[in-house]
Amino acid sequence: MAATGTDSLLEAQSAPAAAGTARTTQTVVNNTDSVNVVSAAAQKATPSVVTIAVTSGTTGGTGSGIILDTQGHILTNTHVVTLDGKAPNPALEVRTSDGNVYPGTVLGADPLSDLAVIKVDAPNLAPAALGDSSKVNVGDTAIAIGAPLGLTGTVTDGIISTLNRTISVASSAIPNNPANDSGQPDSGGSFSFAPPDSSQSSAPTTNGNVSLNVIQTDAAINPGNSGGALVNTQGEIIGVNVAIASAGGNSSSGTSAGNIGVGFAIPINNATRIAQEIATHGSATHGQLGVTITPKAAGKKSHFSIGAAVADVAAGSAADKAGIQKGDVITALGNRAIQDASELTAAVHEQPAGATLDATLTRGGKQQQITVTLGSSTTQP
The missing domain is CATH 2.40.10.120 (Thrombin, subunit H)
Known part of the structure; x- marks a missing residue:
């Protein structure tokens, strides 16, 4: 209501x-x-x-x-x-x-x-x-x-x-x-x-x-x-x-x-x-990137993570439209530094649906920036 x-x-x-x-x-x-x-x-x-x-x-x-x-x-x-x-x-x-x-x-x-x-x-x-x-x-x-x-x-x-x-x-x-x-x-x-x-x-x-x-x-x-x-x-x-x-x-x-x-x-x-x-x-909106992420990006032997490694990208999602690929490591979203999977999830959901912001990622050892327009989360109250 x-x-x-x-x-x-x-x-x-x-x-x-x-x-x-x-x-x-x-x-x-x-x-x-x-x-x-x-x-x-x-x-x-x-x-x-x-x-x-x-x-x-x-x-x-x-x-x-x-x-x-x-x-x-x-x-x-x-x-x-x-x-x-x-x-x-x-x-x-x-x-x-x-x-x-x-x-x-x-x-x-x-x-x-x-x-x-x-x-x-x-x-x-x-x-x-x-x-x-x-x-x-x-x-x-x-x-x-x-x-x-x-x-x-x-x-x-x-x-x-x-x-x-x-x-x-x-x-x-x-x-x-x-x-x-x-x-x-x-x-x-x-x-x-x-x-x-x-x-x-x-x-x-x-x-x-x-x-x-x-x-x-x-x-x-x-x-x-x-x-x-x-x-x-x-x-x-x-x-x-x-x-x-x-x-x-x-x-x-x-x-x-x-x-x-x-x-x-x-x-x-x-x-x-x-x-x-x-x-x-009566409800609130949250951004959706449309990726599956893994918890570690610094190697199996490291206790610490560096970024969120992309394991999969949903077809037609915000990530897909922005050019994010499997294997990319996302290290920043907007003004948020990303160290692990939880930080990426929190940073995405903190944004309203439809928000446009820059993301920093590493691909093949090289850093690059892209712009992504988030979709809408399907998780409902």
């Missing part, structure tokens, strides 16, 4: 928060003389972060979300609104920072980006101020706001650990061995979504992997933080918290997952495009 009134989506100015009658979760400032940049950023951004309760039968959990506009569009993760794949049509409740609770409706969920938009009918919402994730630096202060373990309004801080990291996360929403841009991801079992905090320990049936380009941070992210905000020192949203690395296990049910200082967020610039498309059309 397409949303209405999308002209106000992602509006720049925030409306004042309502004075709720329920217990609030506003950021507390007891001593204005000692306010630092984290305190100020948290106070600005917290009213724009909500807690999302998701239930389906006897299964339930909590996640987080970001208010986009006064029309009630809220950005979160696909794995939040589906209880990590356990519930395709759950009931949703949204609690705002003033303590009020509203029913929510899923407008659309996009598994390739693990982003979803829900809608609430609520007064006096406080839209988030959105930053520019292309201007983030490694070492910048990063602040995570959300509801880890169901603890609404939790603020943690750290730094941006790295940019343009690609992770592959097991997802029940992605078909196994999808027909486009497929390959064996190098890091498929190393990461898990920061799932809705839940007492249920049963894991979803996993079909495939979703490859995401993310910001890495050491700000503490735990189950329940998913869909919440990663914020800069100006209180602007620079990312949507999505996943964590786990040293003790890789269960996406969250039973063994916890913060070890390696968390991930989807850059807000990419998330904004997806949110706008979902709010307008």
Whole structure:
């Protein structure tokens, strides 16, 4: 179902928060003389972060979300609104920072980006101020706001650990061995979504992997933080918290997952495009290259890969039309350097269908550039 009134989506100015009658979760400032940049950023951004309760039968959990506009569009993760794949049509409740609770409706969920938009009918919402994730630096202060373990309004801080990291996360929403841009991801079992905090320990049936380009941070992210905000020192949203690395296990049910200082967020610039498309059309588009890729291009004896080696090219695909051939090694797409199969998959799916961009490849030991116009991914929500 397409949303209405999308002209106000992602509006720049925030409306004042309502004075709720329920217990609030506003950021507390007891001593204005000692306010630092984290305190100020948290106070600005917290009213724009909500807690999302998701239930389906006897299964339930909590996640987080970001208010986009006064029309009630809220950005979160696909794995939040589906209880990590356990519930395709759950009931949703949204609690705002003033303590009020509203029913929510899923407008659309996009598994390739693990982003979803829900809608609430609520007064006096406080839209988030959105930053520019292309201007983030490694070492910048990063602040995570959300509801880890169901603890609404939790603020943690750290730094941006790295940019343009690609992770592959097991997802029940992605078909196994999808027909486009497929390959064996190098890091498929190393990461898990920061799932809705839940007492249920049963894991979803996993079909495939979703490859995401993310910001890495050491700000503490735990189950329940998913869909919440990663914020800069100006209180602007620079990312949507999505996943964590786990040293003790890789269960996406969250039973063994916890913060070890390696968390991930989807850059807000990419998330904004997806949110706008979902709010307008109920779904989002993704580019398709039309190749099968192998995980290693640096030789069987090397632990490291250099580019994505093309094993096959689909006839009539974007790659075929651009002149990409079997045996080519793709080393860059647009402004993304490509080290392995997962990075190519993430770079392609980050683009909208029909995007035209340059690619760098090696053929017969010689580097060359081509221009490719991407097709449309056939993987549907």
